[in-house]
Amino acid sequence: MSSTEDNNLPNGWEVKEYEFSGHNLKITTFKGASLxxxxxxxxxxxxxxxxxxxxKINFTGKKVIELGSGxxxxxxxxxxxGGDVTITDKPHILNQIEYNVSANIPVSSRHRSKVCALAWGDDQENYTADYDFILGSDIVYNPTQFPSLLQTLLHLCKENTTIYLSSELKYREGSAQFHDELxxxxxxxxxxxxxxxNCIYKVTKKIPGNER
Known part of the structure; x- marks a missing residue:
């Protein structure tokens, strides 16, 4: 990972570079934008x-939604x-996501990405329950949001949906209880x-009469 400054960016914005699976990512954060x-x-x-x-996970042909993308x-x-991915967060976060999508996903692949608003517990009904994967990283940190998050996860899941949740257990309030009890x-x-x-959990919906 490396950090760079770009004098052409608005004041306070910061760019960091990452490499995963042979892909070089330049992620810009809109610091100073009240995010x-x-x-x-x-x-x-x-x-x-x-x-x-x-x-070596390959998402080719899979329908994916990410919650709280940041x-x-x-x-x-x-x-x-390879995934067909809907990237979601609260409305005021979407400009940052769209900027990074444009900077990192080639035009030829951009049709497989969508950036949409999704407030947990409020508008998950606008989304169909047919995702192969649901992703969430560092979204478990505010206990007041846990019921809404669980409600959203339940709505988006089908029987064969796989959820990957990556959480910081020590320094995020209620995170251990969320994963261990809720x-x-x-x-x-x-x-x-x-x-x-930091722990990654693989989660699937309990189906009555078909516990697995």
Missing amino acids: GVSAYVWEPGLVLCRYFENE TGIVGILTVLL VPEQFNSKLIHASKT
């Missing part, structure tokens, strides 16, 4: 990207790995990778 925690590339997202690289780095890599009430969940205090 809060969304104006950063957080470690759980990088851990999930590296997991995709190490496991900078877009995970969703962008997923597009580059998720297992309605989902099957397995810890599949750990990097220091």
